[in-house]
Amino acid sequence: MTSYTDKIREISKRLLKEGKVDMVIGFTRGSVPMMHQPMFAKNQGDVDRFVWDGNCGINLANYVTDRKEKIGIVAKGCDARNLAVHIVENKINRDQLYIIGVPCTGMLDRHKLTASVAGEIESIMEDEAGKTVTISGNGFSETYDRAAVLQENCSLCMHRNPVIYDELIADKVPEQSENDVDRFAAVRKVEEMTPDEKWAYFDDLLSDCIRCYACRNACPLCYCPTCFVDESKPQWVGKSIDPTDIRIFHFLRAYHCAGRCTDCGACVRSCPMGINVRAMTKKLEKDCLENFGWEAGLTTEQRPPLDTYKPDDPEQFIK
Amino acid sequence: MKNLLEHMGIDPGRLHFSWISSAESTKFVEVAKKVTEEAVALKSKEKKYMKTKPKVA
Amino acid sequence: MSTKEPKIISFLCNWCSYGAADLAGVSRMEYPSNIRVIRIPCTGRMSVKFVLAALRQGADAVWVSG
Structure with a gap:
């Protein structure tokens, strides 16, 4: 991974020196382990603080919304897809x-x-070959197989290489295919339940939610000037931690991501209670793929399915 | 796309979509009856998604 | 809470179903009285928020009609 870090620093330094960009957005070490934080490097001196390893799970596309400067941005597969979503939604210029x-x-x-x-x-x-991870603290040291401790969305990821980029820092990595992993296994399991079981499943899933909105803030898709949860005239959803209100919040949050979510996992990563909020967005991803053959952020040429009409759009739900 | 609602445990009979032209009053009555029937059938079940009374007013 | 009559919130498009409902009324057709009509300027005005807010406030079913 040090080669990645070196290459990022080298490119950023060059870009800033040539004045191609006003700043570079990347990752720097956080104050605690496993919490790398975004960093905006505006001069060449800053770039030596850039790092890259397996803790860069935050989605940096979140930080380019409505920016006016020229920006260099470090982007992994999902970040690049979210940048494409941003471009399509006119939140930034290519x-x-x-x-x-x-x-x-x-x-x-x-x-x-x-x-x-x-x-x-x-x-x-992490070892250089990217096979194992060792964590240590007071009185313990454990080594794990890297593949076993990946985020769930990463182990199911189909687009590990950036879809749009100006420069790659290393050779492309092999992509997983539909044959290697079953990315919708969890969704299918829920789909098979009866309505009551589903209800209980989500009750249990969301019972820990404290309504901190970390999932919303970490998400690059959530850029509305006023979020629906903050609207008070009319007030759509209560601000309490009443189970109904929690449910409505999660439902609407997920729904707003329909056809836009790239399953980057930033929401799950940021959740202080460890709730798997992807349970909802993954379902929408599956529906989008099945109904419209659409995966978010793969192209900047096409409009997303929810803002276009096609005569062959599915309509069997209409009486 | 509203099958997320169903996915989250809402009975499918609680949300209906239809398309009726302004000249089709008979279809309107027909669909209205059908929707009501389904809602009545579901009525016996527990109400979900309804805001419970807040503990503190 | 009454246990017999369900409450159905219906969102009707001004130009389509609302017209149909009007016509049904004018022609004195009978239809269930459980339906509470909310007229929206166009089905495009419909939002998921409306559905959830209706359910939250105690609707038994929601009907969207264009």
Whole structure:
């Protein structure tokens, strides 16, 4: 992974030096392990703080919304797809961006790692070959197979290489195909339940929610000037942690991502309670694929299905 | 696309879509009856998604 | 809470179903009284928010008609 880091620093330095961009957005080490944070490098001195490893799970596309400068941005597969979504939705211009593409092999699941040991994790190391992960803290040190501790969305990812980029920092990594992984297995399991079972399943899933809106804030798709949960005239959804209100919030949040979500996992990663909020967005992703043959962020040429009409759109739900 | 609602455990009979032209009053009555019938059939079941009374007013 | 009569919130498009409902009324046709009509300027005005807000406030069913 150090080669990735070096290459990112080298490219960023060059871009800033040549004045091609006003700033580069990338990752820097956070104050605690496994929490790398975004960094905006505006001069060449900053770029040495850029890093890249398996803890860069935040979606950087979140930070380019409505920006006016020329921006260099470090983008893994899902980030690049979200940038494409942003371009389609006129939230940024393609020529404002210089995309530094990072072929990605998945990000580590911090919830999984934290839960796997009793103590606090003080350091995390990945080997150069990208096969194992070692976490250590006061009195323990554990080594895991890297593939086993990936975020769920990463292990099911079909687009590990950036779809749009100006420069790649390494050779493309092999993509997984429909034959290797069954990405909608979890969704199908829920689909088979009866309405009551489904209700109970989501009741249980959302029972921990504290309405902190971290999932909303981490999501690159959520850029409305006023979010529906903050609207009070009329008020669509209560602000309490009443189960009904929690449910409505999650439902609407997920629904707003229909046909736009790239399953980057930023929502799950940011959730302080470890709720798998992808349970809803994944279903919408599946529906979009089945009904419209659409996957978000793969092209900047085409309009997304929910803002176009085609005569052959499915309509069997209409009486 | 509203099958997310169903996915989250709402009975499919609680949400209906239809397309009726302004000249089709008979179709309107027909669909209205059908929708009501389905709602009556579901009525016996527990009400979901309804806001419960807040604990603190 | 009454257990007999369900409450159905219906969102009707001004130009289509609302017209049909009007015509049904004018022609003195009978239809169930459980339906509470909300007229929307066009079905394009419909939003998921409306459905959820209706259910939240105690609707038994929601009917959207264009």
